[in-house]
Each structure stands twice: as C-alpha cells, then as structure tokens.
Amino acid sequence: xxxxxxxxxxxxxxxxxxxxxxxxxxxxxxxxxxxxxxxxxxxxxxxxxxxxxxxxxxxxxxxxxxxxxxxxxxxxxxxxxxxxxxxxxxxxxxxxxxxxxxxxxxxxxxxxxxxxxxxxxxxxxxxxxxxxxxxxxxxxxxxxxxxxxxxxxxxxxxxxxxxxxxxxxxxxxxxxxxxxxxxxxxxxxxxxxxxxxxxxxxxxxxxxxxxxxxxxxxxxxxxxxxxxxxxxxxxxxxxxxxxx
Numbered sequence: 001x002x003x004x005x006x007x008x009x010x011x012x013x014x015x016x017x018x019x020x021x022x023x024x025x026x027x028x029x030x031x032x033x034x035x036x037x038x039x040x041x042x043x044x045x046x047x048x049x050x051x052x053x054x055x056x057x058x059x060x061x062x063x064x065x066x067x068x069x070x071x072x073x074x075x076x077x078x079x080x081x082x083x084x085x086x087x088x089x090x091x092x093x094x095x096x097x098x099x100x101x102x103x104x105x106x107x108x109x110x111x112x113x114x115x116x117x118x119x120x121x122x123x124x125x126x127x128x129x130x131x132x133x134x135x136x137x138x139x140x141x142x143x144x145x146x147x148x149x150x151x152x153x154x155x156x157x158x159x160x161x162x163x164x165x166x167x168x169x170x171x172x173x174x175x176x177x178x179x180x181x182x183x184x185x186x187x188x189x190x191x192x193x194x195x196x197x198x199x200x201x202x203x204x205x206x207x208x209x210x211x212x213x214x215x216x217x218x219x220x221x222x223x224x225x226x227x228x229x230x231x232x233x234x235x236x237x238x239x240x241x242x243x244x
Contacts, residue, residue: 017072024067025077025082030060031089031093034053035097038053038097039100047104051101064086095126095146095148099118101152102152107152109163117165124176125146125148128146129146131143139189140181140235144182154228181238183231191234202227
C-alpha cells in the first residue's frame, strides 16, 4: 500500500505558527526587561519592589516552557535556541540579581567573607547552568537548581543574620555540585500532581508575602516555607529510595 503524501501546511497557518513561536521567544526575552527593572529598584534601595519584579520574572520562567511546547518552537524555528535565551534570563534573575540584592541589602558578611559568598553563588551557578545534564532525561534537576531569588527573599523577609546567610549560601552552593536530583515539579515522573498542587498553594501564600515586603507578616513567611521543606525533603527521599 502506497502511503499518501501529507498535505503541506497552509501558508496562513504556517505564518501564524511562526508568529506564535516568535511571540513565545519574545515573552521569554521580556524577562531581561523585568531584570532591568529589578536592578533599578535595587539601586534605589526599593528592595520590596525588586522582589516583586523578580516574582514577575519567575512567573514568566514558570509558564514560557509550557507555551514553547504548545507552539513547538523547536520545530517551527529550529535555528533559534530558546533554551540558551532562557538560560541567559534565568542566570540574571535567579542568580546575578539576587546576589546584588543580598549585597545591597547588607545581608552578606562584610569584607572578604561577603565577597566569598557572592563568588560562591555566581561561580557555582555558572557551573550548574553550563552542565549539559543539568536537566536530566528523566526530568529532574541535577544538583541544587540555583533558586537564589527564593533564598534571597527568605533571607530578607526573615531578617537572617549575615552569618546565618553565609552558612546557607555555602551549603546550597556546595549542593550545586552534589550528585543529587531535585524535583522538576511540572515534569517530574513522581508526585507531579501533589507537587504542582502544593506549588500552587505556595504561590497563593508567597505572592501576598512578596507584595507586602518589607512588611510581610512573619507568620505568613514562615507558613510559606512549608513548600520548600517539602520540595527538599521529597527530592532527597526519592534519591534515598532509588526512585529517581
């Protein structure tokens, strides 16, 4: 039996698909503009506004992948590397700007110890972002996935001492190199619905806390820590039980 040739995509449909693909890339790239707005807020000492802009950047990062897969950007625009674009924006908003914020908010130790902490974040995350296996084939993050924007928020909102901040920074920076897998909530093969549901609940609690920063109620901030505790705990449990 001779296979029938597939009909060519209609010109209008092809144009709409290309336009949609570029729209997704533009949406991802808008994170760079948001990063600039966050930097302006940091420079002006408006740290609450900076966290709000970083939250917008995190939202963009959380949904642009879904849009990209829906539009099939890799097939429509195979010569444009959306993954590289995403990594550039993520390094700015998840790593570089949180370090600047931690420094400008005087949350790092003074002098050389503060420089060491900043360098630990910047260098460890540069290594993590450049690993070809940073996202595993079975949909996990390999090593600590550089959520420094989240860390910076908790350090600021909970008013951690510079010594406590330094200890946490060095611990998380070391975990970037650890042979551990951490959940990729939207694509993980285990506990995906639970993780997404709890992640949505975390957002419902954390977004008001971010929007009220620097005056967020301590109880709200502490309650929002339940999801990071779940995220770290379930990731380590999956690793220990060999289910990753």
